[in-house]
Amino acid sequence: MKPPPFRYHAPRTLEEALDVLAADPSAKVLAGGQSLVPLLNMRLAAPSALVDINRVAGLDVLRVRDDGVRVGALARHARVERSAEAGAVQPLLRLALRHVAHPVIRNRGTVVGSLAHADPAAELPAVLALVGGTVEVASAAGRRTVRADAFFRGPLEPALEPGDLAVSAFFPALPPRTGAAFAETSRRHGDYALAGAAATVALDRDLRVTSARAAYLGVAATPLVLDLTGAAGPAGDWAAASAHVLERVEPEADIHASADYRRHLTGVLTARVLRAAAAGALRDLRKAEGC
Numbered sequence: 001m002k003p004p005p006f007r008y009h010a011p012r013t014l015e016e017a018l019d020v021l022a023a024d025p026s027a028k029v030l031a032g033g034q035s036l037v038p039l040l041n042m043r044l045a046a047p048s049a050l051v052d053i054n055r056v057a058g059l060d061v062l063r064v065r066d067d068g069v070r071v072g073a074l075a076r077h078a079r080v081e082r083s084a085e086a087g088a089v090q091p092l093l094r095l096a097l098r099h100v101a102h103p104v105i106r107n108r109g110t111v112v113g114s115l116a117h118a119d120p121a122a123e124l125p126a127v128l129a130l131v132g133g134t135v136e137v138a139s140a141a142g143r144r145t146v147r148a149d150a151f152f153r154g155p156l157e158p159a160l161e162p163g164d165l166a167v168s169a170f171f172p173a174l175p176p177r178t179g180a181a182f183a184e185t186s187r188r189h190g191d192y193a194l195a196g197a198a199a200t201v202a203l204d205r206d207l208r209v210t211s212a213r214a215a216y217l218g219v220a221a222t223p224l225v226l227d228l229t230g231a232a233g234p235a236g237d238w239a240a241a242s243a244h245v246l247e248r249v250e251p252e253a254d255i256h257a258s259a260d261y262r263r264h265l266t267g268v269l270t271a272r273v274l275r276a277a278a279a280g281a282l283r284d285l286r287k288a289e290g291c
Contacts, residue, residue, distance in 0.1 A: 003040035007049035014138065017053055018165060022140035024049050025162030031073055034101070034109035035117040059167060064089050068133075068172040073113070073165070077106035090171045091280075092131065092198055095182035096123040102190045115151070116166045118158040121192040121218040123184070125152055128169060129223035130198050130215035135159075136168045143167075152222040176288065178202040179280025181273040184217070185265050187256060193218045194257045195265035199273035201236070203281045208234040212241060212274055219251040219266055228274070236278055242270040 009027075011017040021027055028047035030036060031054065039045040053059060053073060061072035064085040071080060077097050080086055087094035093111075100106055100114070100123055114124045115135060128135075128148040135146045140163060151159045160166060174180055184196030195218045202211040212232045216224040231237075231244035251262035 003037075004043060004046045006040075006047055008052065009049060010052045010055055012055050012057070014056055014058065014165075014167070017051055017056055018138060018140045018163070020049070020051050021165060022163045027051050029053060029116075029165055031113045032076065032109040034105050035113065035119070053165070061168065062086065066173060068170055069093060070168055070170050071111045072168045073110060075111055077109045077111060077114075078103065080111055081106060089173045090131065091174060091180045092127045092182060092200075093171060095180065096127045096198060099123050099182065099184050099193070099196070105190075112166050112169050115169055116158050116160060118152050118154075118156050118222075119192070120152075120155050120221055120223065121196075123182070123193070123196060123198075123217060126196065126198050126215040126217040126223040127182075128171065129225050130200065130213060131172050131174075133169060133171045135166050136170070137164050138167045139163045139165065148223075149225075155221050174200065175202060177204070177281055177285045178211070179277040179282070179284060181276035181280065183269050183272050183276075185269065195219050195251070195262050195269060197266065197269040197273045199270075199277045201274060201277035201281050203278070203285055205285070207282065207285075209236045209278070210234075212236070212277075214245070214270055214273060216245075216249065216266060219249050219262055224249065228270075232274065236274070238271045238274045238278075241274055242267040245270045 009020045026048040030050045030052045059072045060074040062075045063070040069086045069090050081097035133148050135151050180200050182198045184193035186193045199214040204210050212228040228241040232241040246267045249266050251259050253259040
């Protein structure tokens with residue numbers, strides 16, 4: 001199929017892009033296009049214009065600091081996935097990006113574009129929500145920073161108004177003595193996940209669990225984040241944590257999986273990622289102590 005007709009703009013500065021978006025509230029931003037172009041071709045979206053930001057300088061930033069990773073609107077999945085520096089500061093980026101579609105898609109698709117698409121079955125929204133990240137949004141009226149828990153309003157519904165452009169996302173660093181893990185289940189490699197989970201677990205010097213948190217994709221209208229510290233207890237009872245999760249998730253059925261199967265997957269993945277994250281925290285603790 002072919003997309004509906006639209007006007008095409010190729011601004012070379014951020015200011016020009018924002019002016020075009022402000023003048024045309026029905027315009028859509030084109031970055032990687034891995035989500036938008038299929039929607040256009042299936043005529044599920046019919047914007048009046050496309051604003052191609054690929055020529056805008058300064059939007060391809062990948063800035064890694066001790067406090068976290070800043071990813072610009074044109075930073076491709078593959079670049080972030082392959083960054084050893086980004087993976088060291090926030091391992092969930094690399095762990096999750098390995099599950100995003102296929103290498104060809106990751107070579108073109110963008111991290112911020114995935115967040116702005118706000119698909120509840122996508123990996124990166126769950127990661128941003130779990131780590132308490134933010135999205136920087138620009139418009140002709142100025143800039144604002146939106147927290148992850150406010151950015152995802154519903155399925156395919158980000159907190160972006162007409163004229164807005166998501167220019168970057170910030171993923172805070174993983175705290176000391178904390179491990180991270182990511183897992184998902186899909187019908188075929190590269191498909192959207194039937195269910196997925198990301199987790200972080202923190203230990204104290206006596207190897208007691210001080211924090212256990214998980215975020216889920218594919219089981220709610222937006223990324224679902226649960227604090228499992230109390231359910232797991234200081235000893236890390238991952239079976240109890242999984243049972244706690246099963247009481248709180250209410251996935252919906254579709255043509256790919258029943259609600260009961262998605263709930264079952266959520267429990268299995270919870271135990272898996274919590275166990276793996278705890279093992280990572282233990283390795284970090286022993287490394288810090290020179291063991």
